[in-house]
Amino acid sequence: MIVVKLGGKVTERALDYVLDDAIGKRHLVLVHGGGNFVSELSNKLGVEPKFVVSPNGIKSRYTSKEELEVYTMAMRALGEKIALGLEKRGVSALSISGVHGGLVLAKRKRQIVVLDERGRRRVIEGGYTGKITHVKAQVLTQLLEIFDAVVVSPIAFDAEEGVALNVDGDQMAYEVACALKAETLVFLSDVEGVMVDGCVLRTLNPTQFEQLSQKIGAGMNRKVASALEALKKGVSRVIIASGMKPSPIKKALMGEGTLITC
Ligand SMILES: Nc1ncnc2c1ncn2[C@@H]1O[C@H](COP(=O)(O)OP(=O)(O)OP(=O)(O)O)[C@@H](O)[C@H]1O
Numbered sequence: 351m352i353v354v355k356l357g358g359k360v361t362e363r364a365l366d367y368v369l370d371d372a373i374g375k376r377h378l379v380l381v382h383g384g385g386n387f388v389s390e391l392s393n394k395l396g397v398e399p400k401f402v403v404s405p406n407g408i409k410s411r412y413t414s415k416e417e418l419e420v421y422t423m424a425m426r427a428l429g430e431k432i433a434l435g436l437e438k439r440g441v442s443a444l445s446i447s448g449v450h451g452g453l454v455l456a457k458r459k460r461q462i463v464v465l466d467e468r469g470r471r472r473v474i475e476g477g478y479t480g481k482i483t484h485v486k487a488q489v490l491t492q493l494l495e496i497f498d499a500v501v502v503s504p505i506a507f508d509a510e511e512g513v514a515l516n517v518d519g520d521q522m523a524y525e526v527a528c529a530l531k532a533e534t535l536v537f538l539s540d541v542e543g544v545m546v547d548g549c550v551l552r553t554l555n556p557t558q559f560e561q562l563s564q565k566i567g568a569g570m571n572r573k574v575a576s577a578l579e580a581l582k583k584g585v586s587r588v589i590i591a592s593g594m595k596p597s598p599i600k601k602a603l604m605g606e607g608t609l610i611t612c
């Protein structure tokens with residue numbers, strides 16, 4: 351079993367490489383991002399995308415009720431596009447989100463702390479983003495007996511409030527990989543791997559990550575943290591590699607990118 355997370359830019363600019371590489375594979379789970387696609391659709395529909403900045407300086411999308419509808423539309427459309435591309439190549443695929451069958455459960459963040467325009471901390475209503483609490487692994491395992499590949503959009507279900515939630519794609523990928531006890535989790539992004547001082551690290555362990563974290567920026571920092579968490583919870587191998595070139599999955603499995611180790 352292999353779980354591959356496709357970053358937003360990979361789905362935008364290099365999707366065919368990934369889809370070609372999926373030919374002949376079975377037991378494949380593809381989790382996708384797609385922030386730019388959400389913003390693009392938001393603009394087309396006249397819903398201005400809003401972003402907030404956390405106290406440690408990380409910018410993220412603010413998902414109001416209206417934005418959640420756009421987010422869901424955009425991400426589901428992208429999931430369908432990926433499944434279509436797989437089917438076209440003879441890979442039978444199902445596109446779902448975490449809402450279907452309550453596959454991925456999450457809890458809404460009721461309040462979040464953000465920095466306002468003057469850099470002051472403010473507590474605001476959390477909107478429709480959440481943290482994943484449970485993945486029904488058995489449902490996914492059964493689907494993978496029927497389909498060669500399952501495409502999972504980063505939308506989860508909050509059973510308590512009965513709403514869909516925007517969840518982080520990296521978190522979705524690692525939670526799915528952990529629940530499935532996947533052998534391998536590959537994060538395909540728009541960079542060659544984890545870079546420090548202009549070089550790609552071949553391997554990265556928790557001690558090195560602690561020492562180097564100042565040199566690793568926002569998007570990647572979160573990804574490495576997710577990768578380490580996946581290893582801790584039993585995924586055997588986690589790789590962060592480029593999805594922007596031909597055969598990206600094969601190349602990552604053969605040693606390109608950064609291998610995260612315990
Ligand atoms: N030390 C680093 N090494 C590599 N990339 C880094 C580093 N520090 C910051 N980054 C940034 O992290 C980005 C990757 O994370 P990002 O969240 O943007 O993409 P993704 O997770 O692949 O896609 P998405 O968030 O759309 O699912 C790179 O494009 C790069 O700009």
Ligand SMILES: [Mg+2]
Nearest residue numbers: 357383520569
């Ligand atoms: Mg990201």
